[in-house]
Amino acid sequence: MKTTTKFMIGIAVLVALSPLGLLLPARFKAGSAWGEWGADEMQKLVGYVPKGLEKLSSLWSAPMPDYAFKGWEEKGLSHLSLAYIVSAILGIIVIAIVILLIGKILSRGNE
Amino acid sequence: MHIPDGYLGPATCGVFYAVMLPIWTVASKIVKRTLKVRQVPMLAIGAAFSFVIMMFNVPIPGGTTGHAVGGVLVAILLGPWAACIAITVALVIQALLFGDGGITAIGANCFNMAFILPFVGYYVYRLISVGSQIGSKRRVIAAGIGAYLGINVAALCAGIEFGLQPLLHHTANGQSLYCPYGLNVAIPAMLGEHMLVFGWIEVIVTALVVKYLQKQSPELLEGGR
Numbered sequence: 627m628k629t630t631t632k633f634m635i636g637i638a639v640l641v642a643l644s645p646l647g648l649l650l651p652a653r654f655k656a657g658s659a660w661g662e663w664g665a666d667e668m669q670k671l672v673g674y675v676p677k678g679l680e681k682l683s684s685l686w687s688a689p690m691p692d693y694a695f696k697g698w699e700e701k702g703l704s705h706l707s708l709a710y711i712v713s714a715i716l717g718i719i720v721i722a723i724v725i726l727l728i729g730k731i732l733s734r735g736n737e
Numbered sequence: 738m739h740i741p742d743g744y745l746g747p748a749t750c751g752v753f754y755a756v757m758l759p760i761w762t763v764a765s766k767i768v769k770r771t772l773k774v775r776q777v778p779m780l781a782i783g784a785a786f787s788f789v790i791m792m793f794n795v796p797i798p799g800g801t802t803g804h805a806v807g808g809v810l811v812a813i814l815l816g817p818w819a820a821c822i823a824i825t826v827a828l829v830i831q832a833l834l835f836g837d838g839g840i841t842a843i844g845a846n847c848f849n850m851a852f853i854l855p856f857v858g859y860y861v862y863r864l865i866s867v868g869s870q871i872g873s874k875r876r877v878i879a880a881g882i883g884a885y886l887g888i889n890v891a892a893l894c895a896g897i898e899f900g901l902q903p904l905l906h907h908t909a910n911g912q913s914l915y916c917p918y919g920l921n922v923a924i925p926a927m928l929g930e931h932m933l934v935f936g937w938i939e940v941i942v943t944a945l946v947v948k949y950l951q952k953q954s955p956e957l958l959e960g961g962r
Contacts, residue, residue: 629954633782640789647793647804656796659803660926661899661916662741668917678906678914679743686742688836693792714792717830718785724826725784729777732769 641714645707648693652703690716738803738895738927739791739831740846742839744916745898746906753844753898760821760852767818776815783811784823788830791837795938803935806850806891809858809884810943814950814957817859824851845898849891858887858943871958872951877944884943888936889928896920896927 651657658667665675665683690696693713694706745753772780790807797803812820825847831837838846862883869875900920903913916923950957 629957630778630782632953633779633786637782637785637789640786640793644789644792647795651794651796651802654796654798656794656798656800656802658801659739659794660801660930661744661895661918661923662739672913672917674912676743676913676915676917677908678746679916682743682839682841682915683741686832686836686840688832688834690834691836693835693837710792713835714789717788717834720834721784721788721826721830722781724830725781725823726777728822728826729772729774729780732765733772733774733777736769736771736773 637718641711641718644714645710648706648710649703738806738846738850738892738931739828739838740842740895740898741836742841744839744902745842745845746902746915747841748905749898749901750841750844753842753848755844757844757847757852760848761825764818764821768822771816772819779815780819780823783815783820784826787811787824788827790942791827791831793938795935797930797934801930803930805935805938805942806854806888807939807942808850808855809862809880809887809939810946812855812859812887813862813880813883813943813947817855820855820859821851824855845895849894849898853894854887854891856887857890858883861886871955876951876958877948880947881940881944884939885936888939889931892927892931892936893924896924899923899927 658664663671665680668675668679690713694709698705698709787807791804794802794804806824808820808824811823815823828838828846828851829843832840832843832846862879865879865882866876869879897920899916899918900923902916903919906914908914918926947958
């Protein structure tokens with residue numbers, strides 16, 4: 627088997643297992659990553675929401691925030707796991723397209 | 738380690754975009770010179786690997802979460818400049834599509850995870866593995882130490898970036914405008930959790946794959962220079 631095929635299988639396995647990255651933190655009651663709190667968490671932590679942070683934090687509205695579908699925030703972990711896998715697949719497809727485009731430009735003429 | 742929008746002030750964001758611009762330019766030039774057409778799929782695989790490994794949030798029970806980046810492994814296999822491009826693409830997609838890491842912080846996040854992490858990791862690996870056989874145990878250990886140092890120096894940088902904000906930007910009554918935690922809190926938090934927990938995930942992933950490749954595809958470990 628070609629090495630690239632083996633790597634692709636490896637990544638497919640990682641994609642299938644990726645919901646662990648959602649379920650384990652939930653199971654062990656771990657919160658956000660350090661320095662990645664939302665405004666309400668910040669209010670609890672330091673007693674106020676920094677003004678600049680409040681303004682900038684809503685600067686960008688991602689189409690799939692936190693690797694989930696918009697409006698799925700209240701859904702259960704099984705729904706969120708599915709969204710997580712879909713996000714992983716979607717992300718990889720977009721990354722592959724971007725890299726192939728960049729690679730095509732950069733490797734032009736290097737056979 | 739994905740700094741969101743609003744945690745770094747405009748000055749810090751601008752500085753890191755300005756720092757990354759020449760790094761991205763040099764990376765493109767070097768990769769343009771060395772990248773063969775048949776290696777492009779490996780570059781895509783490297784970026785996809787880093788992207789998906791970052792989705793594996795590991796909990797500190799009752800505390801925070803964190804993850805490996807996989808960037809040291811990508812650097813060992815493709816070289817640090819190609820790794821810089823691969824991880825940059827992963828980070829930009831994470832920010833744009835999934836809101837993981839801020840748009841304004843792309844410069845800083847790329848500096849930490851797409852520049853510092855692969856370069857520190859790669860050169861530590863090269864230094865320790867110099868003169869060793871491709872299949873030697875020393876290579877696996879070198880990959881592990883490179884992974885540990887790469888992610889921890891990156892975490893230290895993120896800690897410094899967070900921690901500088903209260904010094905740079907605050908209101909008259911002392912409230913911070915951006916990240917409210919200073920260096921005395923941000924550095925121990927970022928570095929501590931990566932040294933104790935998340936850094937080891939990077940070590941395990943990197944060392945295991947290098948060990949596997951020693952047997953299965955040793956030619957991949959000869960490249961990346």
